[in-house]
Amino acid sequence: MLSNAVRVRRSRPKQGWRAAVYALSGGRWNPGLSEAEARLRDQLQKIRTPLAGPHSVVVGSIKGGIGKTTVSSLLGLALAESRGDRVIAIDANPDAGTLGDRLVGEEQASKTTVRDLLDALPDIRSSTQLAGYTHLAGRLQVLTSEQEPELSEMFSDADYEHALRLLARFYEAIITDSGTGIMHSAMQGSLRHADSLVIVGAPTQDGASRAAKTFRWLATNGYQRLAADAVVVLSYDRHSPDVNDTVIRDFFRERCRAVVELPPDPHLQAGGIIDFDALSPAARDAALELAATVAEGFQGRPTFGLASHGFRSRPPGARP
Numbered sequence: 001m002l003s004n005a006v007r008v009r010r011s012r013p014k015q016g017w018r019a020a021v022y023a024l025s026g027g028r029w030n031p032g033l034s035e036a037e038a039r040l041r042d043q044l045q046k047i048r049t050p051l052a053g054p055h056s057v058v059v060g061s062i063k064g065g066i067g068k069t070t071v072s073s074l075l076g077l078a079l080a081e082s083r084g085d086r087v088i089a090i091d092a093n094p095d096a097g098t099l100g101d102r103l104v105g106e107e108q109a110s111k112t113t114v115r116d117l118l119d120a121l122p123d124i125r126s127s128t129q130l131a132g133y134t135h136l137a138g139r140l141q142v143l144t145s146e147q148e149p150e151l152s153e154m155f156s157d158a159d160y161e162h163a164l165r166l167l168a169r170f171y172e173a174i175i176t177d178s179g180t181g182i183m184h185s186a187m188q189g190s191l192r193h194a195d196s197l198v199i200v201g202a203p204t205q206d207g208a209s210r211a212a213k214t215f216r217w218l219a220t221n222g223y224q225r226l227a228a229d230a231v232v233v234l235s236y237d238r239h240s241p242d243v244n245d246t247v248i249r250d251f252f253r254e255r256c257r258a259v260v261e262l263p264p265d266p267h268l269q270a271g272g273i274i275d276f277d278a279l280s281p282a283a284r285d286a287a288l289e290l291a292a293t294v295a296e297g298f299q300g301r302p303t304f305g306l307a308s309h310g311f312r313s314r315p316p317g318a319r320p
Helices: 016-024 035-047 068-082 099-103 114-119 127-131 157-170 185-192 205-220 224-228 245-253 281-298
Strands: 055-060 087-091 135-137 140-143 173-177 196-201 231-235 258-262
Touching: 035 068, 035 281, 055 068, 055 185, 068 087, 068 099, 068 135, 068 140, 068 173, 068 196, 068 231, 068 258, 068 281, 087 099, 087 157, 099 135, 099 140, 114 157, 127 157, 157 173, 157 185, 196 205, 196 224, 196 281, 205 224, 205 231, 205 245, 231 245, 231 281, 245 258, 258 281
Parallel strands: 055 173, 055 196, 087 140, 087 173, 196 231, 231 258
Antiparallel strands: 135 140
């Protein structure tokens, strides 16, 4: 058939010896993409999955110190740097969260916080006004938490919903770094409006046990859909050869949509501001794989969170 007459052209390699051969031959010899370059292209295609409206991604855990904020930061950076729309990360941790520290630095993060935003809420009418209360990490906007313990503890379910309702008018993807306790008011609010859920665990007995308890709690409290569609991230900062991590991975794969492993990384372990370009190749690949896996849930699945509560991507009549 004539439809088979057109030769399939290999994609042009842009990295390594394959790119050098392509350039030196003037494009006459194309060895095609390497496995790594083909994987990256596939990840980026998934990350750029279109959004029909605002989408809320909640990152949570039932245990602190397990890498939840690191995962939230990596997910936000990977989505923001690879997509063409607007992405924001919000620190909803009531215990003086550290999302701002990891993305913009402690000093910058404390200049304006979610509490300042809530105080000014009635006066914010445009994205320009909103930008006065957020911080920029690359292409990722960041809304930091209050660092004063007395004020951070006041961050409630209603506060989170008010902030989310405003953010959904101006941003397509909203990443929430939630608290470690699922019973806290703000965490309850984030789950109620979540479209996607990322659960952070560790390939250790206690880390896996707590993540498993999170799944049981979700299943018995009306969040079966979120649990079944969740992405589990196993953070390998803590890992012991005495633990059979295959058993842990298989346990979660039976209960969620996907499991992504985040390898130990010296840059992340330092605890400073995260520079995506400073990650090891393995950690960078894991972050992109996480973003790609989450973004696969942007289309083809019913939206129960923001859309069902009347949240809009922008105010009626507003220009993009």
